[in-house]
Amino acid sequence: MDNELIFRQAQSCETDRIMQIIRQAQARMHAAGSRQWQDGYPAPGHISADIGRNRGYVLCKPGVEGPLSVIAYGAVVFDGEPAYDAIDGQWLTDEPYVLVHRIAVADGERGRGVAAEFLHRVETLAQERGVKAFRIDTNFDNQTMLRLLERTGFTYCGKVVYRSGERLAYEKRI
Template sequence: MTIKENSIQLRKVSTADVDAIWSILQQAIEKRKVEGSTQWQDGYPNPTVINRDIENGWSYVCMDEQDNIIAYVALIFDIEPAYEAIQGKWLTDGPYAVIHRLAVSQERKIKGLATEIMMAAENICLQQGVPSIKVDTNFDNTAMLRILEKLGYTYCGEVFFRAAARKAYEKILNV
């Protein structure tokens, strides 16, 4: 199945969604492992992280036509401490949103879903007047690197999480 441009919406998460979200994240963790990546192979993310995302109001899910959760993303409207020590330079110094923990269901593959989720997150930021999005990913996460390039994110340098370097990107939105 292929989705139509701008046809998805993200909704806020409730604690009732944790099991479905954790299932999707476990699928993503396994996918990264099979691909030979070290990303997400150290016990992160986990249910505690999901619950913290929910408590902070950062959690969003994407639903299919039958109201099944098919993707998860944390959209954070707060400073990411690791981003303060970038080895490189961000495009902007002002307010920004952060995208973390984007994962899509491996049970029901939908071509372009992760890209559409990124675009939906951009729309949420625009609605809230947030002028840029910052995101990072592992050096070997080729799928996410392609999405960031396709959507016009600019490589800004490296940030570090749990002692590992990540490629850092920013996109200035047309607020």
């Protein structure tokens, strides 16, 4: 992956671009037959809340004429996920963990390892904070995400439930 990529916290002025990337991901999931993100989630309010809580992160690359271009987004959470407390299965660890929600990559950047690089940068951030576990979940029919999790070394641990339904839960020791 390109060393020029910059991983940083998202800024509120980037919400429109982030939502454009989210809408692209929603359209791809719909076209692939996935039911994930087909109910208006995530909405601009989710992204604004992420940014306001210092959870929104972007991966950027230099633009052709200078400014950085946001190519991926995700919510990086270090203070837990309540749904994970009631897993139908077993986590690999009982340690503090980092998790990612709402990860999405811009259409023009797909197939270039951007999502894997985003997850790698989250791992590095977690390691810098002394966190040794990484958790994530996805819908059973999100084949792109399921392949990414397998390629990046995550282990299936069970199922978690949100208001919107059941999700497959994964963890990786880092």
